Amino acid sequence: MEESSYEYFDVCIVGASIAGNYLSFLLSTSNLRIVVLEDHREIGLPFQCAGIISQKLSQLIKLPKGIVLNQVITAKIVSSSGKFIKLSGDEHPYIVDRVALDRLYYDKNQRNTKVTYYLGEKYKSFEYQIDNDKKYVLIETSKRKIKSNLLVGCDGPLSSVGKQLKVKNDVLYATQIRIKAHFSEDEAAMYFDPQWKQLFGWIVPEGNLIFRIGIAAANNVNECFKRFLEELNIDINNKIDQQGGIIPYGIMNHIAFDNIVLLGDAAGQVKATTGGGIIMLLTAAKYASRCVNLCFKNNNFSKKAIKKYYEKPCSQTIGRELKLHYLIRLILEKFKDKDFVIFFKIIKENRIEHLITLYGDMDFPKALIIKLLRKRTVLSFVLKFLVKNPVIIFKILKLLF
Numbered sequence: 001m002e003e004s005s006y007e008y009f010d011v012c013i014v015g016a017s018i019a020g021n022y023l024s025f026l027l028s029t030s031n032l033r034i035v036v037l038e039d040h041r042e043i044g045l046p047f048q049c050a051g052i053i054s055q056k057l058s059q060l061i062k063l064p065k066g067i068v069l070n071q072v073i074t075a076k077i078v079s080s081s082g083k084f085i086k087l088s089g090d091e092h093p094y095i096v097d098r099v100a101l102d103r104l105y106y107d108k109n110q111r112n113t114k115v116t117y118y119l120g121e122k123y124k125s126f127e128y129q130i131d132n133d134k135k136y137v138l139i140e141t142s143k144r145k146i147k148s149n150l151l152v153g154c155d156g157p158l159s160s161v162g163k164q165l166k167v168k169n170d171v172l173y174a175t176q177i178r179i180k181a182h183f184s185e186d187e188a189a190m191y192f193d194p195q196w197k198q199l200f201g202w203i204v205p206e207g208n209l210i211f212r213i214g215i216a217a218a219n220n221v222n223e224c225f226k227r228f229l230e231e232l233n234i235d236i237n238n239k240i241d242q243q244g245g246i247i248p249y250g251i252m253n254h255i256a257f258d259n260i261v262l263l264g265d266a267a268g269q270v271k272a273t274t275g276g277g278i279i280m281l282l283t284a285a286k287y288a289s290r291c292v293n294l295c296f297k298n299n300n301f302s303k304k305a306i307k308k309y310y311e312k313p314c315s316q317t318i319g320r321e322l323k324l325h326y327l328i329r330l331i332l333e334k335f336k337d338k339d340f341v342i343f344f345k346i347i348k349e350n351r352i353e354h355l356i357t358l359y360g361d362m363d364f365p366k367a368l369i370i371k372l373l374r375k376r377t378v379l380s381f382v383l384k385f386l387v388k389n390p391v392i393i394f395k396i397l398k399l400l401f
Helices: 018-027 097-111 160-164 221-231 278-298 304-334 337-349 351-358 366-373 376-388 391-400
Strands: 006-012 034-038 068-071 074-078 085-089 092-094 115-119 123-131 133-142 145-154 169-179 187-191 202-209 212-215 241-249 261-264
Touching: 006 018, 006 133, 018 034, 018 278, 018 351, 068 202, 085 337, 085 351, 092 097, 092 133, 092 202, 097 115, 123 160, 145 160, 145 278, 160 221, 160 261, 202 221, 212 221, 261 278, 261 304, 261 351, 278 304, 304 366, 304 376, 304 391, 337 376, 351 366, 376 391
Parallel strands: 006 034, 006 145, 034 115, 074 187, 145 261
Antiparallel strands: 068 092, 074 085, 123 133, 133 145, 169 212, 169 241, 187 202, 202 212
16 A cells, blocks of 8 residues: 555544543643544444443533433342342432533534544554554554554444454443333432343433433343333333443453553443443543653553553553452352342441441442451351352452462
8 A cells, every 4th residue: 555545643543432532632732643533423322321420520521511411319229029228328420411421522622623533434454564663553444544653442342443452342232211200310220130140220310200221231131121121110112212232341451552552441441330431431541641642752652661651550540440340240140139138138237328328439449348348247248158159259369360
């Protein structure tokens, strides 16, 4: 291919969801030329998220009015037999307009001539090129060729960029409807069941008596969703609309390569307890932005440099928390209805609601877990549970070592 047939950008970002848009916004204050590739013609569509995010969102980014649709006060945890417990803490998560959130930084970037968007354009592949002893990335899309110093894969759990790097995420399949209903508007409900043990079913109050009702599972998601709606006595024919999506499942992947960075769902930066990843990816994007600037400052785009400036800081912060989320999920996957009943009883009889109020954190649960395990009844329950399910112990050891 002739050199003149390539468009040149300093950074090429694949994917224009919140991850790609926020990173390009952070980088736009530099003198870098940035291009963002997006397969879809409209930013934020199709809508694929339950949209419940902790209040840390407003600490990480400035939220304009209209993005937050509602806030929930109570979390209702329901076992497969219908037994439940209600918990509340000082943190009241936001229910957001996810399409507007995805568009927030896209709209800001439109005012910056250093950021170029190619919408409705599919990323196809990359290859490396050595030019004057310097390595570049040559990117092919459905419409053009691009030459770049850095390629950033923000292209979702089934990342095409990651696939070429032999990075593969385990995934869950999710489906959701929006519907008028009469549940509590200040309560988010999570329904656990062995048939969808990898996550849960949910009822999320959007506001104005509109609820997002969905489920995520590794297999047979449509059959599980049909059963879930029947249990809730919800007629799917009354839905406002319906969404589907894919959620990465597990822990954070390798995210640093020569001239290439993975971010967001593509990097597996998603909590295995809830399937949410906004706080994690926004945090990671700040590390990625610093890394990119340092790479250009030092004229070093090697895997070693990207690992030092991006992967290592991520691993030491959100990576550790994501492992903890996954450990919690491994335990919850093995929970039977009687285990939920016992655990609910422990919570009620040991004033654990007070600990949850003080230390509860839906993104960074380490402090709460430590406090809980200091309760003799909780520690005894966990140890007995692990003895009955030794496979979890082996998975934990494999994860830690």
